[in-house]
Amino acid sequence: MAASSSGRSARAATVAVDSGSTGRPPLSREVIFTAALRVVDEHGLDALTMRRLGKELDRDPMSLYRHAINRAALLDGVAEFVLDQLVIPNGDGGWRAQLRRTANDFRDLCLKHPNVVPLVVTRPPATPLGLRPIGTLRPLEQVLAVLITAGFTPVTALRLYRAYFALLYGYVLNELQETVTDAEESKDLLRIGLRRLPPTEFKNIRGLETELGDYNGAAELELGLDLLLTGIDHTLNTPPSRTASANRRSP
Numbered sequence: 001m002a003a004s005s006s007g008r009s010a011r012a013a014t015v016a017v018d019s020g021s022t023g024r025p026p027l028s029r030e031v032i033f034t035a036a037l038r039v040v041d042e043h044g045l046d047a048l049t050m051r052r053l054g055k056e057l058d059r060d061p062m063s064l065y066r067h068a069i070n071r072a073a074l075l076d077g078v079a080e081f082v083l084d085q086l087v088i089p090n091g092d093g094g095w096r097a098q099l100r101r102t103a104n105d106f107r108d109l110c111l112k113h114p115n116v117v118p119l120v121v122t123r124p125p126a127t128p129l130g131l132r133p134i135g136t137l138r139p140l141e142q143v144l145a146v147l148i149t150a151g152f153t154p155v156t157a158l159r160l161y162r163a164y165f166a167l168l169y170g171y172v173l174n175e176l177q178e179t180v181t182d183a184e185e186s187k188d189l190l191r192i193g194l195r196r197l198p199p200t201e202f203k204n205i206r207g208l209e210t211e212l213g214d215y216n217g218a219a220e221l222e223l224g225l226d227l228l229l230t231g232i233d234h235t236l237n238t239p240p241s242r243t244a245s246a247n248r249r250s251p
Contacts, residue, residue, distance in 0.1 A: 024057075024058065024059075027057070027059065027063060027064070027066075027067065028067075029067060029077070029081075031057070032053070032057070032064065032067050032068070032077075033077050033078060033080075033081040034081075035053060035056045035057050036048055036053055036056075036074060036077065036078050036081070037078055037081060037082065037113065037116070038056065039052060039053060039056055040078060040113070040115045040116055041113055041115060041116075044115050045075070045115055045116075045118065045119070048071070048074060048075065048078070049071060050064050050065070050068075050071065050074070053074070075119055075123065076119075076123075076132075076133045076136075077133065078116060078119060079116065079119040079120050079123065079133065079135075079136055080133040080134070080135030080136050081135070082109060082113055082116050082119075082120065083120065083135055083136050083138065083139060084135050084138070085109060086102070086105060086106055086109055086139055087105070088102055088139070088142040088143065088146060089101045089102065089105075091146070091149070094150070095146050095147060095149075095150035096229055098146050099143075099146070099164060099225070099229070100222075100225055102139075102143070103164075103167075103168055103221060103225055104218070104221065106168050106172070107168070107171070107172055107175075107217065107218070107221055110172045110176070111172075111175070111176075111217075114176050117172060117173070117176060120136075121169045121172070121173060139165075140161060143157075143161050143164065143165075144157050144158065144161060147160055147161065160232060163228060164228065167224050167225070167228055168221075170224075171217070171220060171221050171224050174220075175215070175217035175220070194206050194209050194212070
């Protein structure tokens with residue numbers, strides 16, 4: 001009995017040292033990945049190591065391995081932690097409005113955490129679907145539910161999901177790549193570095209200097225969504241015989 005009481009006292013003392021007496025909260029997924037995301041936001045993906053995270057949390061790095069077995073798990077956890085913040089809105093306004101709101105929320109999330117975007121966009125294909133972190137699959141499950149509830153078959157819903165997120169990934173990556181060489185320049189030709197392109201070889205790009213220099217990510221995304229949703233409506237409202245005939249005529 002005395003030994004058992006002694007063991008409980010030792011464990012209580014350990015908890016006290018880990019939290020209350022040091023002023024630090026106990027390690028948890030929330031605590032660890034909030035700190036990990038802060039490191040990535042401020043210093044990039046390459047800076048995220050167990051040692052760096054331990055320093056950020058003021059903890060022995062070995063204590064982190066109970067929550068992430070290696071750096072790969074740490075990176076997966078960051079992606080999952082960010083995607084957990086993507087909430088698919090309710091059905092007010094119908095499935096099209098849901099997809100539009102989700103798309104804009106996804107863009108906002110990516111612009112808030114641009115260093116995480118490679119994890120969200122390029123890392124998943126390297127892992128079989130069923131082995132990816134559960135949190136990274138929730139957008140798939142939720143968007144499928146939205147589309148199936150709207151009346152699409154599961155197979156059609158999956159195809160629409162793929163087209164939808166391919167559009168989101170592409171637009172977000174394109175927006176993040178839109179940088180300027182000299183923000184103080186008033187002329188777009190100089191501000192985005194088009195001056196170095198030979199005019200005779202790149203006349204079309206140079207001719208779009210104003211459009212390229214005045215990139216509006218939100219407006220571009222809305223245009224992409226318009227094209228996607230219009231294409232979906234066209235496909236749904238085209239009689240099967242006409243669609244099959246058109247497919248046969250395509251090269």
